[in-house]
Amino acid sequence: MNDRSIGYFSMEVALTPDIPTYAGGLGVLAGDTLRSAADMRLPLVGVSMLSRKGYFHQRIDADGRQVETPEIWSVEDHLKEASAQTSVVIEGRTVHVRAWQYDITGYSGHVIPVYLLDTDLPANAECDRHLTDWLYGGDLHFRLCQEVVLGIGGVRLLRALGFDQIQRFHMNEGHASLLTLELLDTATASCGRSKITHEDIDAVRKQCVFTTHTPVPAGHDQFPMQLVRQVLGRKDVYDMKDVFCCEGVLNLTYLALNLSHYVNGVAKRHGLVSQHMFGHYVIDAITNGVHAATWTGPAIQTLFDHYIPGWRDDNYSLRSAVSIPPEELWAAHQHQKQMLLQHVLDATGVAMREEILTIGFARRMTAYKRPTLLFHDLDRLQGLAEQANGLQLILAGKAHPHDDRGQELIQEIFGYQKRLDGNIKVVFLENYDLRLGQLITSGVDVWLNTPEPPLEASGTSGMKAALNGVPSLSVPDGWWLEGCVEGLTGWVVGEHALDPTQRADGARDADSLYHKLEHDVIPAYCHRRERFIDIMRHAIALNGAFFNTQRMLSQYVLKAYFT
Numbered sequence: 001m002n003d004r005s006i007g008y009f010s011m012e013v014a015l016t017p018d019i020p021t022y023a024g025g026l027g028v029l030a031g032d033t034l035r036s037a038a039d040m041r042l043p044l045v046g047v048s049m050l051s052r053k054g055y056f057h058q059r060i061d062a063d064g065r066q067v068e069t070p071e072i073w074s075v076e077d078h079l080k081e082a083s084a085q086t087s088v089v090i091e092g093r094t095v096h097v098r099a100w101q102y103d104i105t106g107y108s109g110h111v112i113p114v115y116l117l118d119t120d121l122p123a124n125a126e127c128d129r130h131l132t133d134w135l136y137g138g139d140l141h142f143r144l145c146q147e148v149v150l151g152i153g154g155v156r157l158l159r160a161l162g163f164d165q166i167q168r169f170h171m172n173e174g175h176a177s178l179l180t181l182e183l184l185d186t187a188t189a190s191c192g193r194s195k196i197t198h199e200d201i202d203a204v205r206k207q208c209v210f211t212t213h214t215p216v217p218a219g220h221d222q223f224p225m226q227l228v229r230q231v232l233g234r235k236d237v238y239d240m241k242d243v244f245c246c247e248g249v250l251n252l253t254y255l256a257l258n259l260s261h262y263v264n265g266v267a268k269r270h271g272l273v274s275q276h277m278f279g280h281y282v283i284d285a286i287t288n289g290v291h292a293a294t295w296t297g298p299a300i301q302t303l304f305d306h307y308i309p310g311w312r313d314d315n316y317s318l319r320s321a322v323s324i325p326p327e328e329l330w331a332a333h334q335h336q337k338q339m340l341l342q343h344v345l346d347a348t349g350v351a352m353r354e355e356i357l358t359i360g361f362a363r364r365m366t367a368y369k370r371p372t373l374l375f376h377d378l379d380r381l382q383g384l385a386e387q388a389n390g391l392q393l394i395l396a397g398k399a400h401p402h403d404d405r406g407q408e409l410i411q412e413i414f415g416y417q418k419r420l421d422g423n424i425k426v427v428f429l430e431n432y433d434l435r436l437g438q439l440i441t442s443g444v445d446v447w448l449n450t451p452e453p454p455l456e457a458s459g460t461s462g463m464k465a466a467l468n469g470v471p472s473l474s475v476p477d478g479w480w481l482e483g484c485v486e487g488l489t490g491w492v493v494g495e496h497a498l499d500p501t502q503r504a505d506g507a508r509d510a511d512s513l514y515h516k517l518e519h520d521v522i523p524a525y526c527h528r529r530e531r532f533i534d535i536m537r538h539a540i541a542l543n544g545a546f547f548n549t550q551r552m553l554s555q556y557v558l559k560a561y562f563t
């Protein structure tokens with residue numbers, strides 16, 4: 001086990017539905033990556049945070065207000081304590097760090113160990129014991145302390161556990177980039193020096209790989225130097241201004257950029273946007289994927305097992321989904337839809353019907369994702385529902401506790417739900433998580449995605465839908481720019497966004513959305529079912545076969561890990 005050569009670091013990771021150590025897309029990607037690494041027998045080891053109280057559990061009150069409570073879970077029931085501990089220094093205090101191990105076993109039996117760091121030890125000061133309680137909780141100071149634990153503590157823990165052959169450290173987003181400091185210290189010490197030199201920097205760059213996920217500068221972690229000085233208590237960081245700080249702040253994205261030999265964005269367009277944002281660096285792109293077996297619903301899995309045996313081992317073979325008998329694909333889809341509608345009934349008391357066109361929208365509730373775009377013109381939406389003999393909408397998503405606008409959007413959705421009452425059934429399902437994500441992406445008829453271009457780095461939920469034969473109706477951004485074949489894998493909304501000089505325009509995008517529903521989606525679904533099923537088959541064959549973490553990881557292997 002200790003022969004691992006790649007350490008994969010992520011602030012969050014979605015391991016199983018019962019372990020709430022993730023907030024959203026970043027953690028789901030980390031989990032899917034490690035699951036595929038296990039399938040592919042790759043020599044990875046994962047490092048993340050324990051998050052004893054999770055991200056948060058979401059309830060929505062009768063007025064649509066989000067109520068946040070801790071996610072209660074038993075660490076001991078799901079994880080085993082690792083055999084070694086380590087420590088870091090924060091503000092001059094020694095903070096002891098232990099880890100909890102979760103083993104991901106691939107279909108081939110290969111195991112990827114994942115270590116979740118935990119500072120809740122009696123030997124630690126009270127304030128330090130809470131550093132691994134919450135994911136993305138607290139203020140800047142708390143966040144920086146957490147990132148010391150993840151980056152520096154993570155590298156030290158791997159060493160303490162005997163992982164002494166790691167040659168690549170992969171930072172899934174900048175949160176873990178303080179690990180470069182630890183690697184620099186090691187490089188410096190191994191040469192018998194005390195001061196970091198540019199040779200050490202070159203040595204560390206060879207070891208590090210950085211994946212950036214955010215296409216807006218404000219989305220990147222940055223800390224005032226004053227705070228950095230207080231928390232890290234070291235001076236050399238300021239001596240090397242070109243590496244560590246820019247404009248008086250430590251920006252963890254720049255730290256990772258400066259100290260990685262390979263940097264990538266998570267879709268082709270996002271690579272270009274990032275390249276533009278960070279002009280001095282070379283930024284490549286590897287488009288995200290999802291773990292095929294995790295996100296394919298049970299009925300479609302059975303169908304694949306019958307018609308495409310070996311698809312778990314070789315996701316590319318899903319291309320032969322084009323020859324699955326249409327009536328069998330439809331039956332499997334309807335089965336998964338019934339499961340979803342049963343959940344809707346149990347959770348909300350709303351009875352939806354399986355023969356009615358059902359659109360899904362679930363993701364983080366935040367302004368740029370525009371979850372209310374579909375409700376832009378309620379009269380027009382009602383007209384579409386008449387044309388389709390009914391329309392059902394299933395929504396879900398958490399808003400970050402500090403994102404007031406995101407929380408307001410949930411309330412607005414509740415308002416629309418009331419106004420549409422009777423004519424169009426709208427449900428908002430509470431506490432979007434892995435389980436609900438699987439149920440919704442595999443059970444609706446069409447997957448809607450309307451972020452404001454170019455703010456969607458990749459997006460992955462449409463890929464989950466595609467594996468289930470659910471076509472996307474999406475703006476041209478993120479992965480959809482690569483995945484959309486108009487009328488064959490789904491449809492583009494708001495084509496004008498293809499022109500990067502055009503600003504996002506809600507009214508125009510809504511108009512385009514209604515137009516696509518009226519002229520393409522509804523006619524195919526309601527009147528040309530065989531055509532609709534053909535689109536479903538192509539969603540699997542063209543997109544399920546490609547936008548998976550198996551293909552994604554093989555690109556990391558070629559471009560980043562073993563180069």
Ligand SMILES: *Cc1c(COP(=O)(O)O)cnc(C)c1O
Pocket residue numbers: 023024025026028362363364432433434437438458459460461462464
């Ligand atoms: C897939 C998933 C996400 C990410 O969805 P995007 O389309 O990338 O926004 C977030 N949360 C959960 C629970 C998911 O399953």
